[in-house]
Amino acid sequence: MELLTKLEELVLIAVLKLKDEAYGISVYKFIACLTGKEVTVSSVYFPLERLVRKGFLMASKGKPTPRRGGMSKRYYKLTKSGIRVLQENLSLNITAWEDVSEMLKAFE
Amino acid sequence: MNKPPKLAKHLLKILSPHEGDEAFIGDIEELFHDRAERQGNWRSRRWYWREILKSIPQFIKESIRWRTTMLSNTFKIVFRNIKKQKGYFLINIAGLAIGMTSAIFIFLWVRDELSYDRFHKNADRIYRVVFSTSEDGSPTNANGSFGVGPALKRDFPEVVETVRIRKMGQGVKRYVGYKEKKFYERRFFFAEPSLFSVFDFPLVKGDPVSALTEPNSIVLTEKTAKKYFGSNDPMGQMMEADPYNDGELMLFRVTGIAKDVPPQSHFHFDFLASYCSLKEDTESFSGFYQHFTYVLLNDKSSAEFLNPKLLSFIHRNWRKDPWYTISLQPLLDIRLHSRLRSEIEPTGNILYVYVFTAIALFVLVIACINFMNLTTARALNRAKEVGIRKVAGARKNQLVQQFLAEAFILSLFAVSIAVLIVFLVLPVFNNLTGKNIPFSSLGTPVFLLGTAAAALIVGFFSGIYPAFFLSSFRPSSVLKSGPFSLASGTMLRKGLVVFQFFLSIGIIFSTLIVQKQIKFIQSRNLGYDKEQILVISLNKDLRQNYEAFRNELLKHPNIENTTTSSYVPTRGSAHLTFHFQDNEDDLSQVVYFVDKEFTSTYGLKILAGKNIHRSLTEEGSLAILVSELTTREAGYSSPQEAVGKSFTFEEYKGFIAGVVNDINIYSLHRLPHAITYLITPRTIHNYLSLRIRSHNISATITDLQKTWREMIPNYPLDYFFLDESFENMHLSDKKMSEVFSVFTILAVLVACMGLFGLATYTAQQKTKEIGVRKVLGASILSIYFLLSRKFLTWVILASFVACPAAYFFMNKWLQNFAFRTKIALEIFLVSAGLALAVSLLTVSTQSLRAATANPADSLRYE
Numbered sequence: 001m002e003l004l005t006k007l008e009e010l011v012l013i014a015v016l017k018l019k020d021e022a023y024g025i026s027v028y029k030f031i032a033c034l035t036g037k038e039v040t041v042s043s044v045y046f047p048l049e050r051l052v053r054k055g056f057l058m059a060s061k062g063k064p065t066p067r068r069g070g071m072s073k074r075y076y077k078l079t080k081s082g083i084r085v086l087q088e089n090l091s092l093n094i095t096a097w098e099d100v101s102e103m104l105k106a107f108e
Numbered sequence: 109m110n111k112p113p114k115l116a117k118h119l120l121k122i123l124s125p126h127e128g129d130e131a132f133i134g135d136i137e138e139l140f141h142d143r144a145e146r147q148g149n150w151r152s153r154r155w156y157w158r159e160i161l162k163s164i165p166q167f168i169k170e171s172i173r174w175r176t177t178m179l180s181n182t183f184k185i186v187f188r189n190i191k192k193q194k195g196y197f198l199i200n201i202a203g204l205a206i207g208m209t210s211a212i213f214i215f216l217w218v219r220d221e222l223s224y225d226r227f228h229k230n231a232d233r234i235y236r237v238v239f240s241t242s243e244d245g246s247p248t249n250a251n252g253s254f255g256v257g258p259a260l261k262r263d264f265p266e267v268v269e270t271v272r273i274r275k276m277g278q279g280v281k282r283y284v285g286y287k288e289k290k291f292y293e294r295r296f297f298f299a300e301p302s303l304f305s306v307f308d309f310p311l312v313k314g315d316p317v318s319a320l321t322e323p324n325s326i327v328l329t330e331k332t333a334k335k336y337f338g339s340n341d342p343m344g345q346m347m348e349a350d351p352y353n354d355g356e357l358m359l360f361r362v363t364g365i366a367k368d369v370p371p372q373s374h375f376h377f378d379f380l381a382s383y384c385s386l387k388e389d390t391e392s393f394s395g396f397y398q399h400f401t402y403v404l405l406n407d408k409s410s411a412e413f414l415n416p417k418l419l420s421f422i423h424r425n426w427r428k429d430p431w432y433t434i435s436l437q438p439l440l441d442i443r444l445h446s447r448l449r450s451e452i453e454p455t456g457n458i459l460y461v462y463v464f465t466a467i468a469l470f471v472l473v474i475a476c477i478n479f480m481n482l483t484t485a486r487a488l489n490r491a492k493e494v495g496i497r498k499v500a501g502a503r504k505n506q507l508v509q510q511f512l513a514e515a516f517i518l519s520l521f522a523v524s525i526a527v528l529i530v531f532l533v534l535p536v537f538n539n540l541t542g543k544n545i546p547f548s549s550l551g552t553p554v555f556l557l558g559t560a561a562a563a564l565i566v567g568f569f570s571g572i573y574p575a576f577f578l579s580s581f582r583p584s585s586v587l588k589s590g591p592f593s594l595a596s597g598t599m600l601r602k603g604l605v606v607f608q609f610f611l612s613i614g615i616i617f618s619t620l621i622v623q624k625q626i627k628f629i630q631s632r633n634l635g636y637d638k639e640q641i642l643v644i645s646l647n648k649d650l651r652q653n654y655e656a657f658r659n660e661l662l663k664h665p666n667i668e669n670t671t672t673s674s675y676v677p678t679r680g681s682a683h684l685t686f687h688f689q690d691n692e693d694d695l696s697q698v699v700y701f702v703d704k705e706f707t708s709t710y711g712l713k714i715l716a717g718k719n720i721h722r723s724l725t726e727e728g729s730l731a732i733l734v735s736e737l738t739t740r741e742a743g744y745s746s747p748q749e750a751v752g753k754s755f756t757f758e759e760y761k762g763f764i765a766g767v768v769n770d771i772n773i774y775s776l777h778r779l780p781h782a783i784t785y786l787i788t789p790r791t792i793h794n795y796l797s798l799r800i801r802s803h804n805i806s807a808t809i810t811d812l813q814k815t816w817r818e819m820i821p822n823y824p825l826d827y828f829f830l831d832e833s834f835e836n837m838h839l840s841d842k843k844m845s846e847v848f849s850v851f852t853i854l855a856v857l858v859a860c861m862g863l864f865g866l867a868t869y870t871a872q873q874k875t876k877e878i879g880v881r882k883v884l885g886a887s888i889l890s891i892y893f894l895l896s897r898k899f900l901t902w903v904i905l906a907s908f909v910a911c912p913a914a915y916f917f918m919n920k921w922l923q924n925f926a927f928r929t930k931i932a933l934e935i936f937l938v939s940a941g942l943a944l945a946v947s948l949l950t951v952s953t954q955s956l957r958a959a960t961a962n963p964a965d966s967l968r969y970e
Contacts, residue, residue, distance in 0.1 A: 071134025
């Protein structure tokens with residue numbers, strides 16, 4: 001299985017949850033909301049493109065609007081291998097985080 | 109509506125070369141508008157800028173990743189092409205490598221020439237005092253009188269320091285000995301102590317301030333010290349020497365060891381004796397000796413200010429009617445810009461620097477043209493590749509980049525080969541040019557950066573045109589089946605071939621002229637018989653026993669005559685002034701002190717009057733011989749008229765007894781000088797000249813050595829042949845001619861390689877056409893002409909342009925010589941014919957193969 005970085009993992013989750021509305025800004029806002037941090041657009045954009053190159057995401061062109069300076073949107077969808085890698089990472093995370101919360105309580 | 113900052117947006121567009129990046133630009137802009145509505149223009153613009161600046165590192169990372177991918181792809185394509193078309197690439201790379209090799213060699217040579225005397229810290233403030241005996245005051249002599257230096261320092265505050273050096277013997281070796289080690293030495297100087305403060309000649313042992321202050325002190329170079337003392341410490345040891353060659357041995361105490369003089373110095377010493385040990389009057393202004401004066405100025409601009417004041421300086425310090433003037437010559441001009449008599453060592457010539465640089469560039473240009481021509485000619489083979497790439501979405505500038513990268517890879521490859529060749533051939537090159545360029549100079553940063561830059565420049569120039577040419581094909585026309593014509597570009601290709609041959613023919617033409625001139629010089633009548641003269645340095649014992657020795661020699665059947673003289677042609681001269689009857693001016697004369705056998709030994713013709721017999725010191729009126737030129741300069745209408753005229757010279761008075769023909773005692777770069785011959789006692793003579801018969805010379809020399817050992821046992825025999833000595837004076841011309849020839853061959857070779865490639869290509873392209881023609885009955889000859897004709901017209905066209913251009917430049921070169929060969933029509937014909945023959949041979953191999961091929965083979969698959 002392929003290990004994902006935290007950011008890649010979040011981006012994939014965002015694309016999954018946003019369904020047909022997953023494009024640069026929506027993913028960016030999702031992540032900004034989730035982390036509560038001021039992230040830059042490029043820090044979301046480059047992982048998105050990297051995941052496309054790895055074959056986990058598929059990109060398609062949307063319509064250009066004047067608000068976007070005449071540039072079209074780029075929509076992202078999970079590919080089969082994208083879904084698989086997400087599943088694998090999910091089970092990995094569950095296994096890895098098991099009992100962690102219990103154990104952390106001991107330090108409080 | 110608010111707009112995002114223009115500059116930032118532009119920057120973003122430059123940064124993002126990929127199609128997907130459009131979405132990123134759009135996303136940012138959309139967010140910008142959201143923000144502008146909430147936060148106002150200024151804050152949202154700031155946000156926009158920040159976003160973009162933060163994205164820059166990511167973009168750079170991306171583009172590097174892409175480029176390496178593309179580059180590995182380009183490499184793959186290049187190597188596939190090389191495999192497929194070995195012949196073409198061999199020609200291209202070999203041509204470029206040869207071009208680069210010659211460029212690197214010439215670069216090394218030129219850098220060496222330009223670096224002369226630059227190792228002195230004060231180089232730009234050091235000047236040499238040069239002397240002029242010409243009427244317009246332009247410098248004529250590097251050497252001069254003794255007294256000028258100290259007087260200059262006394263009179264002008266701008267002169268910080270002066271150095272005077274006296275070279276002993278111009279070409280005559282001087283005896284130096286330490287115990288049993290006895291040698292004749294060529295580089296014996298007397299020098300003032302200031303030599304070490306003005307110049308940068310560091311001492312390994314001894315104190316630079318005091319080493320040359322005491323009389324009879326001497327400084328040796330490391331090499332010389334080793335020669336005489338081996339591993340022992342030479343400091344404080346006593347050496348004996350005979351610097352004046354008068355038999356009176358002087359003793360010197362070794363007070364210092366200097367580092368060996370770097371090759372890039374305009375003079376080299378082995379011995380430096382202290383100046384105060386000199387026997388001459390070192391304050392005197394009269395007479396020129398092998399004596400050189402250097403000054404260190406407070407500022408380099410002071411020379412301009414001083415030069416106009418020097419004539420009045422001579423008036424003030426010497427006399428009202430001086431027969432010479434002086435001027436200051438920059439130290440850094442000595443190697444390449446000085447053309448004076450009596451240089452300490454032969455100098456270089458700036459013209460050669462220019463000529464060699466031009467040749468290097470020419471060879472390189474010819475190689476670049478090969479590359480351009482072959483690549484564009486082969487465009488057809490690659491048209492399909494270009495078409496497919498374009499259909500697959502390659503943009504034009506991506507293709508340009510790809511083809512340029514190809515050119516860079518090839519030129520880098522060629523440069524690596526060239527550096528390897530240079531490394532291997534450097535000793536041969538050093539031998540050819542007489543230089544001493546070390547291997548280490550191939551490792552200096554300047555050299556490495558320079559060759560890398562050259563590789564890039566060559567790659568760019570040879571690749572730029574083919575890159576644009578190839579990438580401009582329309583996929584629709586190249587991918588369509590059926591014939592595809594490449595009409596565009598052929599004119600340029602023709603032009604380039606003509607230009608190549610223009611350069612090669614120009615170089616051939618120039619080489620022929622150089623060689624003709626060298627031959628002309630060697631065969632020129634100098635006015636004396638240089639072929640049959642053997643010269644021996646005189647020493648004390650020989651002077652005393654001369655008559656006996658002479659009588660012994662004359663018994664030998666192959667020795668015709670002997671004479672002694674103060675100088676011999678090619679080796680030094682003394683200039684003194686004479687006043688002749690019926691003439692108001694003092695005439696500067698080269699003075700030869702001789703004995704009465706001189707004219708017959710050297711084969712001089714007595715044009716009027718008779719030979720002289722009586723010595724200067726004997727009673728009675730003094731009789732002299734003068735050269736024909738003297739009689740003209742003195743204003744006499746004929747040699748006959750000159751006989752009997754009186755003259756005064758220093759404190760002597762006398763008359764002209766005879767007139768002899770002019771002889772060339774210097775190199776043929778100069779016109780002959782007027783010479784006066786006086787008979788003097790042998791004590792001031794330096795040379796014994798033997799006139800020998802030219803057969804069985806080695807036996808004559810063996811006999812001579814035997815006689816020498818018997819009669820002069822205390823000194824080793826040291827001799828040279830006059831014709832060799834004469835040839836050495838033209839050594840730099842000869843070297844230049846040899847180097848010239850080598851590079852000519854290279855230039856023509858590279859040009860022919862290109863022609864060969866083109867001819868092969870044309871023959872290939874026309875395989876079917878030739879097949880059809882032959883089937884229809886064309887003869888081999890007619891097909892041969894069809895294929896060769898156009899190449900030959902190019903060569904002929906080129907020779908028509910090249911010869912006049914080369915004529916123009918070579919005429920300038922010939923101006924360097926006082927005696928010039930003529931540039932005749934035959935040289936035009938020979939150089940054009942040579943180029944034609946070589947190119948015909950090159951083209952013919954391919955044309956003939958195509959013409960004689962069996963049409964059945966070429967048409968089989970139709």
